[in-house]
Amino acid sequence: MSDATMREFESLEGLGEAAAEGLHHLLWALADTKLLLGYHYGEWTFGTPALEAAVASCSLSQSELGHARLLHALLKKHWGEDPEALVEQRAPAAFANIAFLDAPIAGWPALVAMNAVVDLAATRVLAALEGSTFKPLRMSIGKMLDEERHHAHHGRGWFRTVGRQGGDDAERLRTAAGQALAAVAVWLGPGDDPGGRALLNAGIVSQSALDLLAALAGDVRHLADEAGVAVPSPTPAAFNGWDPRTRRTTSSRGPAEDIVFHLRGGANALFKLGE
Amino acid sequence: MNGLPVYEVFARAKHDEPLKHVGSVNAADDDLAKAYAWTLYDEESWVEMCVVRREAVIPITPHGRLPVWGN
Numbered sequence: 001m002s003d004a005t006m007r008e009f010e011s012l013e014g015l016g017e018a019a020a021e022g023l024h025h026l027l028w029a030l031a032d033t034k035l036l037l038g039y040h041y042g043e044w045t046f047g048t049p050a051l052e053a054a055v056a057s058c059s060l061s062q063s064e065l066g067h068a069r070l071l072h073a074l075l076k077k078h079w080g081e082d083p084e085a086l087v088e089q090r091a092p093a094a095f096a097n098i099a100f101l102d103a104p105i106a107g108w109p110a111l112v113a114m115n116a117v118v119d120l121a122a123t124r125v126l127a128a129l130e131g132s133t134f135k136p137l138r139m140s141i142g143k144m145l146d147e148e149r150h151h152a153h154h155g156r157g158w159f160r161t162v163g164r165q166g167g168d169d170a171e172r173l174r175t176a177a178g179q180a181l182a183a184v185a186v187w188l189g190p191g192d193d194p195g196g197r198a199l200l201n202a203g204i205v206s207q208s209a210l211d212l213l214a215a216l217a218g219d220v221r222h223l224a225d226e227a228g229v230a231v232p233s234p235t236p237a238a239f240n241g242w243d244p245r246t247r248r249t250t251s252s253r254g255p256a257e258d259i260v261f262h263l264r265g266g267a268n269a270l271f272k273l274g275e
Numbered sequence: 276m277n278g279l280p281v282y283e284v285f286a287r288a289k290h291d292e293p294l295k296h297v298g299s300v301n302a303a304d305d306d307l308a309k310a311y312a313w314t315l316y317d318e319e320s321w322v323e324m325c326v327v328r329r330e331a332v333i334p335i336t337p338h339g340r341l342p343v344w345g346n
């Protein structure tokens with residue numbers, strides 16, 4: 001736990017309304033981000049520049065979907081959420097994923113930016129939950145962080161490879177990484193979000209949104225220096241109409257309909273076992 | 276992937292087993308070699324896995340008799 005004197009929570013009982021709600025929203029955001037990461041890595045099982053990268057993308061997809069399932073189980077147990085309804089019945093605008101994942105990933109440099117920036121942002125949040133006072137979540141974090149190490153290796157290796165090659169792809173990587181950082185800044189939320197503050201005060205998370213963004217920007221800057229790519233630092237995000245449930249501003253509409261269609265198993269309901 | 280370094284992959288499935296050679300990967304750097312090795316050779320729940328650049332291996336048998344394993 002982040003502080004030895006802090007109370008540990010086995011359930012939502014005693015957690016307080018603001019922290020319970022903040023945690024609910026954070027788990028939605030992580031689960032949706034991992035669901036979309038899983039989708040895009042899965043799409044990029046084909047079209048990679050190396051066969052090894054195809055196998056890696058497929059594997060990264062599997063682990064992201066596994067993490068989404070794990071987070072859905074927590075949402076079911078503690079908030080009574082129906083995991084199927086979370087995917088099947090929500091409008092795209094209700095998805096709380098990092099907005100970089102809303103559209104198809106247009107090329108390998110963008111996939112590398114997704115891996116090295118967006119995936120890492122979710123991992124940084126997981127790391128801030130490693131000593132959480134909310135025990136059911138804390139028990140799940142170690143497994144996810146273990147698997148995320150391989151995601152980080154893949155992202156860093158390809159970022160350096162594409163960056164050092166130079167040319168158009170390095171420029172595409174620079175642009176995509178800047179867009180990814182900007183999207184993460186919005187997703188992490190404003191410093192004065194009451195839900196975020198409640199999570200910090202209750203010891204659910206160990207870092208504020210602003211600290212997480214600064215740490216991630218530091219990771220990206222270090223990697224960009226190694227790769228010789230000048231990724232712009234994130235400018236202060238505009239939080240007009242920011243909704244803590246979706247972690248989006250009013251200008252953001254959620255994942256493309258096509259992507260949400262493919263995420264859903266509803267089209268194949270006929271084949272679902274036991275129904 | 277001509278021109279990329281070759282990394283030999285070693286792993287053990289149990290703590291009391293010796294490390295064994297499980298294959299090799301071509302990768303641009305150590306990070307990618309780790310990611311590729313972990314995702315390619317996932318037939319077991321390894322308790323330990325490591326990669327070694329083939330060029331770092333010092334041959335004892337006569338030169339040119341290194342195993343090839345797909346590379």
